[in-house]
Amino acid sequence: MERYQKFRKEFPRFYYHGYRTEENELVYKITFDFEIEGLSSFAPTWTFPKCTEQGKTWDNDPLFQKMVFSLGMVELASYWKLTCSPQVIVEAGNLSGDQILWWKDLYFNGLGEFFYINQIKEADPADFMEIICRGKDAIETVSSSGVKGRPAAVSGAENGVLVPIGGGKDSAVTLELLRSAGVPIYAYIINPRGATVHTTEAAGLDADHVISVKRTLDKRMLELNGKGYLNGHTPFSALVAFSSIMAARMAGLSYVALSNESSANESTVKGSTVNHQYSKSFKFEEDFHRYEMEYLSGSAYYFSMLRPLSEFQIARYFASQKQYHAIFRSCNAGSKTDSWCGHCPKCLFVYLILSPFLTETETEKIFGRNMLEDRELKPLLEQLTGIQEEKPFECVGSRDEINTAIILTIDRMEAEGKKLPMLLEYYKGMGLYDQYKPMGDRFSSYFDSQNLVPAPWEELVKKSCTKEA
Known part of the structure; x- marks a missing residue:
C-alpha cells in the first residue's frame, strides 16, 4: 500500500x-x-x-x-x-x-x-x-x-474471581456459571455503559x-x-x-x-x-x-471460562437466563446509544444463534423487529454462513455453527407449520440447507479439551453446557 x-x-x-x-x-x-x-x-x-x-x-x-x-x-x-x-x-x-x-x-x-x-x-x-x-x-x-x-484445584477462589464484562451474552453466561460454583464474583468493566452496568445488576452484584x-x-x-x-x-x-x-x-x-x-x-x-x-x-x-x-x-x-464451548452452546445456555434478555447488548454500531441497530453483522449473528432456542416473539422483542424479514441483510447472511470467503469483521461464531443454528430454526418452524421468514426461505435455496441438514446437531455435545479452565470449573462447564449427541 x-x-x-x-x-x-x-x-x-x-x-x-x-x-x-x-x-x-x-x-x-x-x-x-x-x-x-x-x-x-x-x-x-x-x-x-x-x-x-x-x-x-x-x-x-x-x-x-x-x-x-x-x-x-x-x-x-x-x-x-x-x-x-x-x-x-x-x-x-x-x-x-x-x-x-x-x-x-x-x-x-x-x-x-x-x-x-x-x-x-x-x-x-x-x-x-x-x-x-x-x-x-x-x-x-x-x-x-x-x-x-x-x-487441578481452585485454591484462593474463596477471595473472589474477576470477570471482565462486555455487556453481551458471553460474560453473562460466565457470571452465571461461576455463581453456580458458589464463589464470590467481582465484575471488571472498562469505560462503563448501560449494558455493562445492567449486566452486573442482573447478576446481583453490588x-x-x-x-x-x-x-x-x-x-x-x-x-x-x-x-x-x-x-x-x-x-x-x-x-x-x-x-x-x-x-x-x-x-x-x-x-x-x-x-x-x-x-x-x-x-x-x-x-x-x-x-x-x-x-x-x-x-x-x-x-x-x-x-x-x-x-x-x-x-x-x-x-x-467458555473456551471449551461453541457459540451455539453459549446461546442455548443464555436463552434460559431471561433476566439478561432485555439488557444485554453486543452491537458495536449501537454501542453509543446502548441499543441494537438491527442492521449489522453482529445483530444478525446474535439473532440467528439465539433463534433455535427462543420463540420468534422473544427474539423480535430483544431486537425490536424481525430481522429475518429484511432482504437487505442477504449479503450479511452469505458472509456469516460461508457463501462468501470473508466472514464479517466482527466477533461472530463459526460458519458451521451458524449454519447448524439456521437448520434447527427452519426445521422447528416447519414442524410447527409456520411460514418461513424471507431470509430463511432464501437460505433454503442457497444449497447450504441440503449440505448441513444431514450433519444434524454437531454442537450440543461439543467440548474443546484445549483450554486452561481449572479442573473443577471445567467439569462444571461440561455438566452445565453440553448435552449428549
Whole structure:
C-alpha cells in the first residue's frame, strides 16, 4: 500500500518514552508517553479505583509496575498504527530477546485485520517492526519450569474471581456459571455503559463487587485518523488481559475469568490467519498465560471460562437466563446509544444463534423487529454462513455453527407449520440447507479439551453446557 510505505519513510521512529502515575487514596492514574517522531506526541490515560481499606501504595509494588509497563506495550499499538513506523524505541523499560519476539507476534497477529483491510501486503512478520530497548530496568524472567498448566484445584477462589464484562451474552453466561460454583464474583468493566452496568445488576452484584476503570484515547490520534493517517482494528482483548490482571492484583484476587469461546479460533478470512478475534483466540490465551508465568510471576491466573464451548452452546445456555434478555447488548454500531441497530453483522449473528432456542416473539422483542424479514441483510447472511470467503469483521461464531443454528430454526418452524421468514426461505435455496441438514446437531455435545479452565470449573462447564449427541 502506497500510504504504508510513505508514512514509514517519513516517520521512521515511534517512541514509548515512559509513563507517569498519580496516586491517592481513591485512584491510581497512569498517563503514557508515546511519540511518533516528527508528527505528534500522545498521552492516553488509564484510571483504576483503589481499595481504600488496603492503604497500599502501588508505585512501590515491583510486580504492579511491570504490569503498568506491559499495559503500555499493548496501548502503543493504537498509536503506532497511524504510521507503522519501522522502529519502536522503548525507553519505559527493557525487554529480553524472547520478550521482543513475543510482542512482535502479538502486534503482527493482532493487527492482521488492520493490514488486510488496508491492503498492506508488504507487512512481513520479521521486519514490519524493529523493537529497540533503551530502558534500564528489565522485566526479570522466571525459569520456564515455573510455567504451569491448568490447575487441578481452585485454591484462593474463596477471595473472589474477576470477570471482565462486555455487556453481551458471553460474560453473562460466565457470571452465571461461576455463581453456580458458589464463589464470590467481582465484575471488571472498562469505560462503563448501560449494558455493562445492567449486566452486573442482573447478576446481583453490588457496587463493592464492581471494578470500573476509565481508559481515554488521545484526541490527537483521532484527529490524525481524520486526516488520512492509517486506521483500523487493534487487539483490544489484549488490553483487557493486561489491565484485568492489574485490577485483580489491586483487589487481591487470584483468578481472572474471561468469556472467550472456542469459536473465536476460526479465521475471519478463509485460508488465512487473519482473525478479527485474534486476542480472543486460544493461541493468545496460551501465549498470555506463558508471558504471565515467565515475566509477571505472582499475577492472577488468566483463563477463559467458555473456551471449551461453541457459540451455539453459549446461546442455548443464555436463552434460559431471561433476566439478561432485555439488557444485554453486543452491537458495536449501537454501542453509543446502548441499543441494537438491527442492521449489522453482529445483530444478525446474535439473532440467528439465539433463534433455535427462543420463540420468534422473544427474539423480535430483544431486537425490536424481525430481522429475518429484511432482504437487505442477504449479503450479511452469505458472509456469516460461508457463501462468501470473508466472514464479517466482527466477533461472530463459526460458519458451521451458524449454519447448524439456521437448520434447527427452519426445521422447528416447519414442524410447527409456520411460514418461513424471507431470509430463511432464501437460505433454503442457497444449497447450504441440503449440505448441513444431514450433519444434524454437531454442537450440543461439543467440548474443546484445549483450554486452561481449572479442573473443577471445567467439569462444571461440561455438566452445565453440553448435552449428549
